[in-house]
Amino acid sequence: MTPIEVMDTTLRDGEQTTGVSFSEAEKLAIARLLLDELKVNRIEVASARVSEGEFRSVKRITEWAGKNNCLEKVEILGFVDQNISLDWIQEAGGKVVNLLTKGSLKHVLGQLKKTPEEHMADIQHVVVEAEKRGITVNVYLEDWSNGMLSSRDYVFQMVDFLSQTKVKRIMLPDTLGIFNPDQAFEACQAMTQRYPDVHFDFHAHNDYDFSVANVYMALKTGVKGIHTTVNGLGERAGNAPLASVLGMMNDHLKLSNTLNEAKLTHVSKMVESFSGVRIPANKPLTGEYVFTQCSGVHADGDNKDNLYFNQLLPERFGRVRRYALGKTSGKANILKNLEELGIELAPEDMKKVTQRVIELGDKKESVSTEDLPYIISDVLKNGATKENIKLLNYSLNLVRKMKPVASIRIQINKNIYSETSVGDGQYDAFMKALWIIYDRLGRDHPVLSDYWVSIPPGGKTDALVETIITWEYKNQEFKTRGLDADQTEAAIKATIKMLNIIENDEVKFKD
Incomplete structure (x- = not known):
């Protein structure tokens, strides 16, 4: 089975998160982490013509990629602007342009003030010129989801045209995050069935919190590539989070891919640090609490037969399972933490320690594994530290x-x-x-x-x-x-x- 292509756009679409701006060094570091460690197939690193700083960042990435034989995996967003974007990309050392075209009739008429035929002629010029320069062309159909809902004939007209050109991939963005999973499935299926030989990517946004579900449905229709960002960074509500998409592909769809799960947490934490956008504690796979059991009943079940484990074993993602201490803790949680410390307690002492942990949790004081020795010391000396x-x-x-x-x-x-x-x-x-x-x-x-x-x-x-x-x-x-x-x-x-x-x-x- 041909592996699903994962194109990560943290450095382009992800940087459109409000308040996020990566430095040149950070961009290069993230690019290396994504390609070298996590093993994504492609990365989108910038938009052409944005700024001098963006140009320097791209140049550093392409120089590194050239030395490491992965330049074809580095992609840059370009525009239908005659040769301007191509000049910028070529000077920056890029070899792949992701050409932003219009995927809905409303955008063509309302923004470009052109007919579909005029827009296609402009695209043809860029595609031909890119081929002359040895630059591979992928095409974004911007606002494609709205196009499929309101001007499907125009979308088919565009894809009929593009499929006859030298374009390598056609990328289908839900630009405004408007699709629900049923709509995503129907629209992607319409494309894959009508154009079985075309490589389609699906690009989801998360405005209704449907991004991962929509990626799931798109993959079921046979699209060959999907787009993600680390930690779900992106404009407005962000893009499909790489971690969630990877877990879903591996465990639910069983789709072949090249990604290295064990590096996921490391890359996620690095992007969190560089972006300044915190990972929510309950974020699937990468959040602080997602491999922490709080309930004493759950810990007891795990002790007896791993009854509360699922396929998402923390070791897959460079994590470890923990058992929280608080008001819902039972003896099993305490035992798990004591095992980590190498401490054994008599049954009666265990009851006292468990009760003390519950009391502390009821007061909303956080209780950590490091606290246990002091709690034990207090409890075994008549239950509390004397306030001398x-x-x-x-x-x-x-x-x-x-x-x-x-x-x-x-x-x-x-x-x-x-x-x-x-x-x-x-x-x-x-x-x-x-x-x-x-x-x-x-x-x-x-x-x-x-x-x-x-x-x-x-x-x-x-x-x-x-x-x-x-x-x-x-x-x-x-x-x-x-x-x-x-x-x-x-x-x-x-x-x-x-x-x-x-x-x-x-x-x-x-x-």
Whole structure:
């Protein structure tokens, strides 16, 4: 069976995502990842005539592709503009033009102000000129989906004409994402049955969240190629996501292709970093949570006979299965995480730890595998860390062009101490006041070695802030976390937790 061609247009259509603009170096890196690692068949890297920066990016990609014998896999969008696009592409080192033509009568008459015959004559000129220059021509029928709904005779007239030229592929875009799956199937089938010898690509947009379903239906009609973008980047609602299309082709349609599933996550994360567009946590195949089981019932079933596995095994995509800890956790989730840590607990202790994890999850505190040793330590010592150290009051004062000031009042065992200090920031001032008290008492204290802040997406000013602080104390490293709507308060909560861990576990930290 001839493999389905996957043409990825992250670098052209994907870059039309609002706010996304790849640098020259990023474009080259993505091109190499797509062709070298993921093994897509073709990439569309730019539109001709856009900018000088775009020209330099394309030139870098074509130079690299030429040295690596894959120049024919690099495609550039061009326009029906006599020789202007061809000149640009040729100078940039390109060998394939994806010619943007009109796929609906409305576009020809309304935008070009020409007759179909005049438009076809203009296309013929570009195709002939490209052949003279050794440039392969693929053709986009822009607005083809609307053309099939409102001016099908015009579409057939165009394809009748194009199929008699030197055009290699005819590409069928649902430009405005208007098709539902039934319409996509019917329209693509009309093309493949009428023109069985023509290589058709299908190009989906996701305006109704139908892009992957429409690709599925198009492939069932026998189209030979499909277009994707990494992470579904693209104008408006984006394009068909490469990961979802790949999973669907492999598991549902069982269609041969050249792509390397194991590289999918790596490429996806790189594009996320370069684009600045986050991958939703529940995004199929590439999202953070998609291989994480939360329900204790599911974890129990997996323990007994992998009852909650499907074909999408995380190892296929360079991932691992995880078992979340929270209010829906059961003993099985805890067991899975303890296995990862190499810890065994007695049945009674397991019940206590499970209950503590559920309690924390009910308060919306995130519980990670790294937290388990501390939770276990707390639970097995009467269920909670004793608060021998309490922060009674504190005041933070920030005045423009002056250093922040912190005043604190803290209880250590039965004694109460107060101190005031300045610092380079509010938390720094708080810590300096705290350590003045500790130094006065001759107490050792840890060194802060890492400070990490996580703010959930959404941009709300009252969003919860999670602060995780890594401490080093007597040659050992441990972490504490605080959660609050205020970043400084979250850090202070993590600090008080740290003080009590040291106070209650002093033997644990001795050299």
